Amino acid sequence: MADSSPDTTVRRPQDLLGAVPYLLGYHPGDEIVAVYLAADRRILGVAAEPLRFSAEALSEHLMLQAPAEPCAEVALIGYGPPPIRPVLTTIGRILDLFWPLHTLLWVTGSRCVCLLDSCSCQASRGMDIDPATSAVATQLTYAGMVALPSRQDLDTLIAPDLVGQAETEAAVAALAAPDAAVPGLLDDVLTTAKSGQRLTAAQLAQLALALTHRDVLETAWSAVCACMWQRDLWLDVTRRVPDRYACGPATLAAWCAWRRGEHAMAVVACRRAVREGPGSQLTRLVTSVVRAHVPAHRLRRPAAD
Incomplete structure (x- = not known):
């Protein structure tokens, strides 16, 4: 996003999930989302791709959309049913060759699971989520940003x-x-x-x-x-x-x-x-x-x- 996005810092998975819909402008579904992070965990940019392509093509698209500012880490989030998991993990392995993976989240319905090996975050055990109730979502709403129900909207x-x-x-x-x-x-x-x-x-x-x-x-x-x-x-x-x-x-x-x-x-x-x-x-x-x-x-x- 350009001139109207306030600085947003990621401290936990809920922050990521709360910020993504507002930074994209809509709530993603059946999509892969990359969140590019600075060394201080500020969100530098967000990119989303629908699941119409192979994992290799999706990885290329997400790498092309990386922001100009140096990116220290990337958080990868997959939204969709169980068949998305192997695609998500493949993209994670590819992107990890270029930037360290901050997290690798799979969201289906109101449930979120972290797929990173050896991760000890709350999502590693699976957790129920409601992105609209996160503190980051409140901050971005207050800043005047809007999240439409879907990409189609x-x-x-x-x-x-x-x-x-x-x-x-x-x-x-x-x-x-x-x-x-x-x-x-x-x-x-x-x-x-x-x-x-x-x-x-x-x-x-x-x-x-x-x-x-x-x-x-x-x-x-x-x-x-x-x-x-x-x-x-x-x-x-x-x-x-x-x-x-x-x-x-x-x-x-x-x-x-x-x-x-x-x-x-x-x-x-x-x-x-x-x-x-x-x-x-x-x-x-x-x-x-x-x-x-x-x-x-x-x-x-x-x-x-």
Whole structure:
């Protein structure tokens, strides 16, 4: 995550299990989660992968998503039924070649078991858990972070807002010169969003049309950063523009989510971008980067702020 994640320190398995849903943005299920830790046990980053790949491919994906800051240990958590155990232990052996394993937890339902040999933590004997009641979960909730019920619920954050789409459609129809470029539009939009204001239907109509032009879309892409206000902006635009205009904003929403380390959200936004149209070269580029699991800290292009 990027600019809104408070420092979280791990002292026991309950801390890990309480933090993961809030740092991912949703409660994981049938997934492998890696938590990258600093020497002082601060959480540096979190990555999650669904169980659709082999243990070797999952290990590669998790290694690629390691944070730029030096990682001292990695905690590995597998969420799912008993067949996940051999996959989890294989990934643990692979990752342990690169970082010491802090812990290796298997979570099924409300039960957690530590699979590390010779471990004496509470989870080594198995324990009942409720991540929502942990002190870390309370801390992160107080900091304004949210954990959706599942990865699938991320779709709701970018699903069409039918009322907003109708308002934008009416504003598009009312434009005097719908094909004319509006000088300074992008700057005005970014200034409005950065000040915490929501775009009007008139602004959305102009922006929706502008983003169908390659040069405007690429200029907007160059201005995307990892700030929360940009995340809110591009998700809101994607939801409120008519479907035929959603490809460009969804591409920008995906890029912003990727810049923030929100890989699952980036995947959902890419899916929306591709679904709503053939897309541009930029859409295909962003989708390729997201699907390749390339982490944002490897970006050579200077970050926009």
